[in-house]
Structures are given as structure tokens and as C-alpha cells.
Amino acid sequence: MSEVVxxxxxxxxxxxKVTFELLTLARQFGDPVxxxxxxGAEEAQPRLAEYGAAKVYVADGDGFTxxxxxxxxxxxxxxxxxxxxxxxxxxxxxxxxxxxGRLAVKINSGVLADAVGLAAQDGKIIAEQSIFGGxxxxxxxxxxxxPVITVRPNSVAPEPAxxxxxLEPVQITxxxxxxxxxxxxxxxxxxxxxxxxxxxxxxxxxxxGVGSAEGFDLIEKLADSLGAAVGASRAVTDAGWYPHKxxxxxxxxxxxxxxxxxxxxxxxxxxxxxxxxxxxxxxxxKDPEAPIFELADFGVxxxxxxxxxxxxxxxxxxxxS
Amino acid sequence: xxxVVCVKQVPDTAGERKLRADDARLDREAxxxxxxxxxxxxIEEALLLKEAHGGEVTVLTMGPDKATESxxxxxxxxxxxxxxxxxxxxxxxxxLATSYALAQVLRSIGFDLVVVGAxxxxxxxGAMAAMLAERLGVPQLSLASKxxxxxxxxRIHRQSEDGYQVVEGALPAVIGVVEKINEPRYPSFKGIMAxxxxxxxxxxxxxxxxxxxxxxxxxxxxxxxxFADRPPRQxxxxxxxxxxxxxxxAEFLAAQKFI
Ligand SMILES: Cc1cc2nc3c(=O)[nH]c(=O)nc-3n(C[C@H](O)[C@H](O)[C@H](O)COP(=O)(O)OP(=O)(O)OC[C@H]3O[C@@H](n4cnc5c(N)ncnc54)[C@H](O)[C@@H]3O)c2cc1C
Ligand SMILES: Nc1ncnc2c1ncn2[C@@H]1O[C@H](COP(=O)(O)O)[C@@H](O)[C@H]1O
Numbered sequence: 377m378s379e380v381v382x383x384x385x386x387x388x389x390x391x392x393k394v395t396f397e398l399l400t401l402a403r404q405f406g407d408p409v410x411x412x413x414x415x416g417a418e419e420a421q422p423r424l425a426e427y428g429a430a431k432v433y434v435a436d437g438d439g440f441t442x443x444x445x446x447x448x449x450x451x452x453x454x455x456x457x458x459x460x461x462x463x464x465x466x467x468x469x470x471x472x473x474x475x476x477g478r479l480a481v482k483i484n485s486g487v488l489a490d491a492v493g494l495a496a497q498d499g500k501i502i503a504e505q506s507i508f509g510g511x512x513x514x515x516x517x518x519x520x521x522x523p524v525i526t527v528r529p530n531s532v533a534p535e536p537a538x539x540x541x542x543l544e545p546v547q548i549t550x551x552x553x554x555x556x557x558x559x560x561x562x563x564x565x566x567x568x569x570x571x572x573x574x575x576x577x578x579x580x581x582x583x584x585g586v587g588s589a590e591g592f593d594l595i596e597k598l599a600d601s602l603g604a605a606v607g608a609s610r611a612v613t614d615a616g617w618y619p620h621k622x623x624x625x626x627x628x629x630x631x632x633x634x635x636x637x638x639x640x641x642x643x644x645x646x647x648x649x650x651x652x653x654x655x656x657x658x659x660x661x662k663d664p665e666a667p668i669f670e671l672a673d674f675g676v677x678x679x680x681x682x683x684x685x686x687x688x689x690x691x692x693x694x695x696x697s
Numbered sequence: 698x699x700x701v702v703c704v705k706q707v708p709d710t711a712g713e714r715k716l717r718a719d720d721a722r723l724d725r726e727a728x729x730x731x732x733x734x735x736x737x738x739x740i741e742e743a744l745l746l747k748e749a750h751g752g753e754v755t756v757l758t759m760g761p762d763k764a765t766e767s768x769x770x771x772x773x774x775x776x777x778x779x780x781x782x783x784x785x786x787x788x789x790x791x792x793l794a795t796s797y798a799l800a801q802v803l804r805s806i807g808f809d810l811v812v813v814g815a816x817x818x819x820x821x822x823g824a825m826a827a828m829l830a831e832r833l834g835v836p837q838l839s840l841a842s843k844x845x846x847x848x849x850x851x852r853i854h855r856q857s858e859d860g861y862q863v864v865e866g867a868l869p870a871v872i873g874v875v876e877k878i879n880e881p882r883y884p885s886f887k888g889i890m891a892x893x894x895x896x897x898x899x900x901x902x903x904x905x906x907x908x909x910x911x912x913x914x915x916x917x918x919x920x921x922x923x924f925a926d927r928p929p930r931q932x933x934x935x936x937x938x939x940x941x942x943x944x945x946x947a948e949f950l951a952a953q954k955f956i
Contacts, residue, residue, distance in 0.1 A: 444837055444838075444839075444855065444862075444864055445827055445837060446830075446831070446837065449831070469858060470823060470840055470856070470857075470858075471840075471857065471858075473822065473823045473824050473827075474823070474824050474826070474827035474837070474839060474840075475827070476824060477792065477796070477822065477824025477825070477827040477828040477831070478824075478827045478828065478830075478831040478837075480792070480793055480828070480918075481793065481796060481828050481831040481832055482831065484793070484918075485793075485918060486791065486793060486917070486918030486919035487792055487793065487822075487824070487918075487919070488919055489792075489821065489822050489823065489824070490821065497922075502922055506927070507819075507821070508714040508715075508819075509710065510927060511713075511714065511926060511927060512714075512715075512716060512924055512925070512926055512927060513924065513925055513926075513927050514716070514721075514921055514923075514924040515921070515922040515923050515924065516919055516920065516921050516922060517919070517920055517922050518918060518919050518920075519917075519918060519919065519920050520793075520917075520918035520919075521918060553834050556830070556835065556836030556837070556866050556867070556870075557830075557836040557837050557838055557864050557865070557866045557870075558864065558865050558866065559855075559862045559863070559864050560852075560863045560864070560865050561862065561863035562857075562860070562861075562862050562863075563860045563861050563862070563863070564859050564860045565859065565860040572858075573858075574858065578955065602950075602955065602956065620842075620856070620877060621856075621857075621858065621859065621860060626735075626816075626818070627735070627815060627875055627876045627877075629858070634955075635950075635953070635955050645710050645711065646710075649818075649821075656953060656955075657933075658946065658949065658950070660942070660946070664935070664937070669933070669935055671933075672933040672935065673931075673933040673934070673949075674933055674934050674935075674936075674946065674949040675933055675934070675935040675936070676935075676936055676937075676938050676942040676943075676945065676946050677935060677936070677937045677938060677942075678937065678938025678942040679938070682938060682940075682942065682943070683938055683942040683943045683946065684943065685943065686941075686942065686943020686944060687942075687943035687944075687946045687947050688943075689943065690943055690944055690946075690947030691947060691950075691956050694947065694951060694956055695956065
């Protein structure tokens with residue numbers, strides 16, 4: 377059986393859940409293998425085995441942390457050349473969409489972005505995508521070269537499977553061109569103890585209706601009571617009430633959680649672009665005409681400063697009993 | 698500095714967007730076209746860089762005749778001239794082909810800096826800066842929320858999932874900008890009048906040295922197998938808060954097993 381290469385998402389050895397989702401999806405098309413760029417593969421090996429990785433190709437060294445996207449694309453291109461896999465799967469983050477683009481150019485293959493599901497049909501890999509703000513569902517396939525596909529986190533529930541996850545170091549000599557964009561400094565904004573936005577099963581987002589930076593305490597409390605990540609609309613990040621990295625939408629992150637709660641958010645098209653594939657959507661807004669209600673499975677028309685504290689109290693009661 | 702800004706015309710996100718039943722291409726005739734809104738930030742950044750460092754701003758658009766509307770708008774914001782790659786053979790090109798075609802034009806017209814938007818509202822690939830940099834063999838400085846040029850060094854703040862990175866490269870380069878970077882200007886009346894006289898050069902495949910076998914729907918590396926309008930979302934339950942909105946929301950969350 378051919379291999380299916382999954383690019384691991386990790387932060388220094390801690391593997392992100394989306395990697396297990398990609399391994400779960402990869403199984404239907406061949407032997408899942410992991411491409412690991414950077415440090416931490418030994419630490420991660422047992423977890424990757426639990427989710428059925430047959431092999432882990434490891435490329436570490438400065439190159440993989442010191443430059444923008446090109447090194448990961450070179451690693452994947454060399455694996456494609458070596459093992460002719462059935463596909464290369466990546467998590468659909470802003471960074472990886474770029475890695476996928478560079479890889480596609482290198483190996484002259486078709487690239488599909490933002491899949492929300494993958495299936496096999498007549499020997500082809502069919503990607504499901506949701507376009508035009510969710511109005512149209514498309515099934516697409518790659519018809520030239522090795523399919524390169526980015527998949528949104530939370531597209532599938534990760535399922536364990538046995539794998540050897542044999543570590544196999546690969547030597548990569550980065551080209552000079554790959555070193556053109558050098559990272560000279562990293563500025564990390566703390567996230568605290570909450571789950572990561574892109575991966576979280578529940579996201580609680582606040583909008584302009586929250587009124588102020590202090591008002592976001594309420595959003596954080598609600599998020600914490602549900603074990604959720606916090607998100608924000610652009611109105612909020614523009615006003616500086618909450619950092620930009622929490623922005624959901626066209627120019628923020630795209631999330632697809634089990635539950636998305638929009639609190640004081642109107643539901644502009646650019647916001648919807650980042651959350652409309654969420655499984656269940658709950659909205660609280662005082663304006664009954666707010667477009668967010670068109671998407672909501674459950675909505676409360678009311679003042680969030682009344683509704684949310686009461687909801688918190690109810691959640692407290694229920695978890696206490 | 699010779700700055701080229703890539704601008705795409707897209708259907709209005711406020712209107713209805715459809716794929717054509719026969720070939721699953723975006724129905725560009727049916728929808729009102731306008732500049733991909735993220736490209737307005739790319740145009741603004743190109744103009745700011747020109748104002749700071751001198752040079753010339755060229756708009757590059759690949760698209761049907763109709764895309765001239767967007768080109769005029771970009772010129773009215775202050776760009777100096779435009780190149781319009783227009784050829785029926787390009788219709789239906791996917792990301793791989795579009796990046797190839799744009800790269801060929803860029804090679805033939807020359808550049809010190811290419812500026813692109815973060816993504817288009819219709820295709821949403823978000824990979825053009827990376828693909829162009831790969832094809833042209835120049836540094837990729839994308840997802841930029843800040844750009845500084847100092848001699849031949851260019852430095853950006855690159856947005857990342859956990860904050861940002863400072864990234865440096867040498868000109869010539871491709872930059873991709875996010876909307877945090879600036880506030881696009883509105884065309885002035887004078888700008889609109891001046892735009893009418895600014896040169897727009899049209900190029901065909903042959904003019905740009907583009908292989909016809911590498912572009913267009915028939916040669917695309919990806920295909921749409923089928924598509925369907927998503928069934929309208931089942932109308933949700935919307936309740937008015939009568940002093941019990943929080944309790945009702947909790948009941949919904951409990952019924953769905955979230956609490
Ligand atoms: C190029 C571009 C990119 C963009 N990218 C993004 C993006 O990535 N993400 C994004 O979110 N936006 C984005 N936007 C902005 C988008 O168009 C909207 O302006 C933004 O989403 C609005 O945020 P909001 O819903 O919080 O604010 P508003 O639209 O002002 O809505 C606030 C809502 O809160 C309600 N409200 C007020 N007070 C209360 C209260 N006490 N109780 C209950 N409800 C209350 C109001 O009824 C209203 O519906 C982008 C725009 C552009 C042009
Ligand atoms: N047909 C095109 N003509 C000119 N520029 C384009 C075209 N398609 C994409 N671009 C540029 O590439 C960016 C990303 O687009 P996309 O890859 O479609 O998300 C856009 O913001 C434009 O700057």
C-alpha cells in the first residue's frame with residue numbers, strides 16, 4: 377500500500393490534536409506516515425503510534441525553525457519524490473496553506489485548501505469544501521500529481537489505531553532559496569490555560585456588544601465554565617479589547633468546533649467565513665435582525681449582560697449537582 | 698523601486714455567488730465584480746511604500762475583460778499603470794496555473810517588490826505569496842501586519858497562531874499583507890479623473906510567454922467532481938429573553954450534551 381504523508385502539527389514535542397485527525401483520515405487511502413519538522417519527535421513517538429502512524433520521518437535542525445514555510449515544503453517534496461505517497465495532508469492553518477502552495481509548485485501537483493472531509497471514491501481522494509460563506513458544498517479532486525490537501529481541524533473525530541511509528545531520520549539540505557526569509561525574532565502572546573482556538577471543541581466568541589476589554593471577563597468566564605477557547609470579532613481586536621490572534625473570520629482564524637457561541641456579534645460575512653462550518657451555533661444578541669441568527673441553531677434575543685450571567689449560574693448549578 | 702501589486706476581481710460577497718451548472722466554474726458574469734477587498738490593503742501598502750521610497754506602482758490583474766473595472770479603481774487610488782493579463786484560454790485556471798501565469802508576467806515586466814493580498818474572498822487559497830515566491834525564487838514575506846524597507850533589506854511582522862514573528866529578507870521579494878496593516882484610502886475625485894488617462898497594457902498568453910497547455914479549465918490540476926447548494930440550515934430556535942434567556946440557553950446546551 378502506498379504511504380499517505382501527514383505533516384505533524386506540534387509545539388516542541390506536544391502533538392496537536394489535528395495531527396491525530398489527519399492520521400485518522402489518512403488511513404482510508406494507505407499507510408499513514410508522519411513528516412516531522414523540528415525537535416521533539418522522540419517524545420511524540422508513542423502518541424503517533426497510538427494513532428496508527430507506520431513511520432515518522434524526522435528532519436530537525438535550525439533550518440526548520442529559522443525560516444518561513446520553504447523548509448517544510450522542501451522536506452515534503454523530498455518525501456514525495458522518495459516514496460510516491462497517495463497524498464500529502466496538512467492542517468489548514470495560515471502557515472500550512474502556504475507550505476501546501478509551495479509544495480504544489482515544487483512537485484507540480486494540484487492543491488486543495490480547507491477540506492472539511494475526505495473520502496475515497498473510484499481510487500480518487502475526494503475533498504469536501506464549503507465555499508461562498510457556506511452556501512455551496514463542493515467535492516473536488518486532484519487530477520495531476522500527488523494530491524496536496526489542507527484539512528480544517530475538527531473535520532473528523534480522531535480514532536486510535538495501532539502503528540509502529542518507527543522513527544526514520546531524513547537528511548535534508550535546504551536550498552539557498554529556502555533560506556530567503558529568515559525569522560529573527562518571535563513574539564509569543566500568552567494564551568493561558570485555555571485550549572487552542574483552532575482546535576477547541578467549543579469556542580465562545582465575543583463581539584462589539586461586549587462593550588470593553590473589561591467586558592471580556594464575562595466571555596472568559598463563560599469559556600472557562602465550558603472548557604472552551606475564547607474568540608473575538610474584528611471589531612474587538614481592532615478596538616484592542618482582545619489580542620488579534622483570537623480573531624475569528626476571514627482575516628483571523630477559521631474554526632470548526634462542535635459548539636460555537638457568538639455573544640454580541642452581528643455576524644458579518646467576514647466573521648461568518650471563519651465559523652460557519654461549526655456543528656452547532658448559539659447566538660446571544662439584543663438585535664433580533666442580527667444576521668448571526670440566520671446561522672444559529674439556538675439564539676437568545678436579549679442583553680448579553682443579563683443572559684450570560686444567568687447562563688453561567690445555570691451551568692454552575694448543573695455541574696455542581 | 699518597481700512595485701507590482703496583484704489585484705483580483707471577485708464577485709461581491711454581499712450578492713449571490715454561484716458555480717455554473719455545466720462546468721462548475723464560478724459564474725463571474727452573473728455576479729457584480731469588485732476588487733477583492735483584501736487587495737485594497739495590498740494597493741494601499743504599495744502606495745505607502747512608493748511614497749516612502751520612491752518608484753512606481755503597477756497593478757497586475759489576471760481576469761476577464763470585465764476586470765478592467767477593478768483595475769480602474771486601483772489606478773484611481775493612486776497606482777501609476779496597469780497590466781491586464783486577459784485571454785480566454787485562462788478561464789477556469791486553478792491556483793497552480795494562476796501562480797504560473799502571474800509569475801510569467803512578473804518575469805516579463807520585471808519587479809523589485811510584488812505585493813499580494815492575504816487571500817481572495819472567492820477562492821480563499823491564501824497561498825499566492827508563497828507560490829509566487831517559490832516560482833520566482835525570491836523571499837516570501839507574507840501574512841505581514843507591518844512592513845519596513847531599509848536599503849535592500851525588507852523586514853515584516855508575520856502573523857502567527859501564537860503571536861508574530863519578525864522576518865527578514867532581501868529585495869527583490871514577494872510580500873503578502875493582512876488587513877491589520879493599514880487603512881486603504883478612498884479614491885479622490887482627482888484620482889478618479891486621472892485614472893482614466895493612466896496606461897493599461899493588455900497581455901495575452903503569447904505576450905507573457907505562457908504555455909497554453911498549462912492553464913485553463915481543461916489543464917487544471919484540480920477538478921470539481923460535484924457541488925450542491927447547501928440545504929438551508931434548519932431554522933434554529935430563537936427565543937426572546939423574558940428574564941429566563943440564560944436558563945433557556947442552558948437547557949439547550951444540556952439537551953445537546955455540552956453541559
Ligand atoms: C477586509 C476585511 C476583513 C475582515 N475580517 C474580519 C474577520 O476576520 N473577523 C471578523 O469578525 N470581522 C472581520 N471583518 C469585519 C466585519 O465586517 C465586521 O465589521 C465585524 O465582524 C463586526 O464585529 P461585531 O459583530 O463584533 O460588531 P458589530 O457588527 O458592531 O455587532 C455588534 C453586535 O452586538 C450586539 N449588541 C450590542 N450590545 C449588546 C448587548 N448588550 N447584548 C447583546 N448584544 C449586543 C449588536 O446588536 C450587534 O449585532 C473584516 C472586514 C473587512 C473589510
Ligand atoms: N487572477 C488574479 N490576478 C491578480 N492577482 C491575483 C489573482 N488571483 C490571486 N491573486 C492575488 O493573490 C492573492 C491571494 O489569492 P488566493 O490565492 O486566490 O486566495 C490575492 O489577494 C491577489 O493579490
